[in-house]
Amino acid sequence: MPANQFICVDGRRVAISDCLKACPMKERCMFLPTLRAVAQSLERGLKEATVTELLAGTRETYLKKTVNYAVRPQDVLYALHGSSFHNINDQHTEGDILSEIRLHDAVTSGKFDLYGKILSEDDGVLGDLKVTSSYKLMKALGIYKLDMPTGEVYKTGLRKGQEKTKKEFRYDGVKHVLDWAIQLNAYRRLLEKEGFGVKRMVIQALCRDSGLRITAERGIDKSLYLIPIYRISDRWLQRYFEKKSKALKESLSSHELPPVCKSRERWGDRKCLRYCAVAESCPHGQALLAEDTKTAG
Ligand code: SF4
Ligand code: SF4
Known part of the structure; x- marks a missing residue:
């Protein structure tokens, strides 16, 4: 079932159709066309579970398919920012570039963002566009802070005699990109099944809170990053998606809440x-x- 209510800024809930007709407040919380776009983006209309739905927890996807729920329009706007970013790219894919095509296999379906000569004259690059937070970027890039000795000691106070340290960034931490990697590899498999070879996978991530102090404190000093994605074995992917798809189908047919x-x-x-x-x-x-x-x- 789809999202059928908006949660307004004061916490009240309004049926999306009522909100689009008239807002009970003195003024709308955002422009009416933006609200219409938000409402439209919530209508998926796809029967089979998509790659993104199978990537989420089975219980979450099951509930999204079986109960009505309410969303904050502001939260959905982040996803919409992502799609307008897709549209900007989509209008400039002349040449050897494919974009936004939904591909299917027996288990799932997925719509990749960009494929082809998107970074150089090298063909076969699969690209994905993300609009994400500096926190997620910090994790994805493996950035962390380390306390490094300064060579000085505290001369007074509770820490007298102890060595002073300062925080320094390190960029060699674990890169937390598993979700992105599974998603892109799923699109890679779908493309390869259609006969399109994929040589590289890259995410172009736009930082949505770029320029803030907290962003700099996380070691994020650019608004856009290109993040290479590693290859995951086809066997692993096949088992992962089959298992998630089977669990979802079983819960939907038995009406039993998944774990x-x-x-x-x-x-x-x-x-x-x-x-x-x-x-x-x-x-x-x-x-x-x-x-x-x-x-x-
Ligand atoms: S415009 Fe905003 S505040 Fe008004 S009903 Fe819709 S969601 Fe609520
Ligand atoms: S456990 Fe429940 S609340 Fe938490 S993500 Fe899954 S469905 Fe949502």
Whole structure:
């Protein structure tokens, strides 16, 4: 089932169709055409589970397909920013470049962003466009901070005699790109099945909070990064998507709620608390939200 309500800035819920007819507030929270675009982006109309749906927790995808839910239009705008970014690219793909084609196999379907000579005269580059946070970028680029001795010591206070340190950036940490890697490799497989060879996979990530102090403190000093994505074995991908697809299909036909999403899929509960649109229909999300309200109160 689709998202059928908007959550307004004051927390009230309004049916999306009512919001588009008239806003009960003195003034709309964003331009009407933007709201219409937000509403339209929520209508998927696809029967089979997509690569992105299978990448999410099975419980989250199951709930999104079986219950009505409410979304904050502002949150959906981030996704829309992503698609307008896609559209800008889509209008300039003349030459040996393909874009935004939905490909299918027996298990899933996926729409890749760009394919072809997108970085040089080298053919066969699969590109994906992301608009993302500096936090996610810091993790994806393997940036972390290390306390380095300065050679000086504290002369007074509680830390008297202890060595002074300063934070320095390091860029050789673990690159947390597994979700992106699975997604791009899934598109790679779909392309290869259609006879298009893929030599490289690259993400072009635009930082959505670029220019802020917190962004610089995370070691992100550019607004755009090109991030190479490693190849994942086809056998692993096949098993991963078949397993997720089977679990989703079984739950949908038995009407049984799938097990709680894995810790990685629910970002160690951060997603449940703030970013999961169906948290109110999920027992795990409900418990976390109730606990959070109790703590805040
Ligand atoms: S315009 Fe914004 S504030 Fe008004 S009903 Fe729609 S979502 Fe709510
Ligand atoms: S609230 Fe958490 S566990 Fe429940 S569906 Fe959402 S992400 Fe999954």
